[in-house]
Amino acid sequence: MPQPGYNLARFDFVSIRLAVLCAQTGSLTTAARECNLVLPAASRRLKELEAATGCQLFVRHSRGLDITSAGRVFMRRGLALLQEMDGLVSELADLRHGIARHVRLFAGTAAINQFLPPLMAEYTHLHPEVHIDLEEQVSEHVVQALREGRADMGVFVEGPDTEGLDVKDFRQDELVLILPRHHPLVGKSPLAFADALDESWVSLNPGAALLQQQQSAAMAAGRTLKLRMQVRSFDAVGHMVASGLGIALLPKAAALPIVRAMQLSWRPLKDEWAQRRLKVGIRKEADSLVVNFRDFLHLPSQNAKAT
Known part of the structure; x- marks a missing residue:
């Protein structure tokens, strides 16, 4: 529930967009221009928004704006609101088509x-x-x-x-090991994951099922996964391996095109969890x-x- 003193009537999408742009650019002048507002009107909207929230969103200085902790919260939530509104407008337009x-x-x-x-x-x-x-x-x-x-x-x-x-x-998919072409672990026979734990690893970012499976398997073997790098995509994993920064696991269907394109090697795993x-x-x-x-x-x- 809104706290006493919050005036939700002052929350309009122009002011929200203005505050988000101020946070992104650090400049009221730039944000006002993007919102098609003259500078005095933009400044007044920002002050009214701060009065409505009861929080200082920015610290003003001669070089621009510094965002406060409250401003960071407002930017995150405000950006989500703007994206939801864009989605609403898009869906309504789609209905017409x-x-x-x-x-x-x-x-x-x-x-x-x-x-x-x-x-x-x-x-x-x-x-x-x-x-x-x-x-x-x-x-x-x-x-x-x-x-x-x-x-x-x-x-x-x-x-x-x-x-x-x-x-x-x-x-269903199958996880396979991907390696630089001349890596000592290159081979055709299935390899136990535990036999590769002396190596440095490249994997996906926290929360990825692939990373969690690797960490669980290393823990079950009484070892620690030597995680050297974490990236967002399979292609990025491939580039890190190709540069000699570590070895990795990828789903086979996704790994094979990367292996061919980047001249890497792959090897199956013995472990049941790889299926x-x-x-x-x-x-x-x-x-x-x-x-x-x-x-x-x-x-x-x-x-x-x-x-």
């Missing part, structure tokens, strides 16, 4: 790199009135977004707690359109496996 519904799909890197694009293309061809908004997130965040209602559907690697969600199988299941989940109260899309993704996945 015959697009009846947006489905918010959150998915992990593995699903996006290996499986989802052709399925999304096929579904939108069959249902041109539906627009799929795809956002890439690590598996933990995909499940969290489902719980919080920020996503209508999620595709993620098995592992996060999915109690209360309606979850079905999506695909992974990907899931597709929705909330139990999801409407019929979301259920239909989930079933479209689920049904072709029977016995399907990454090659």
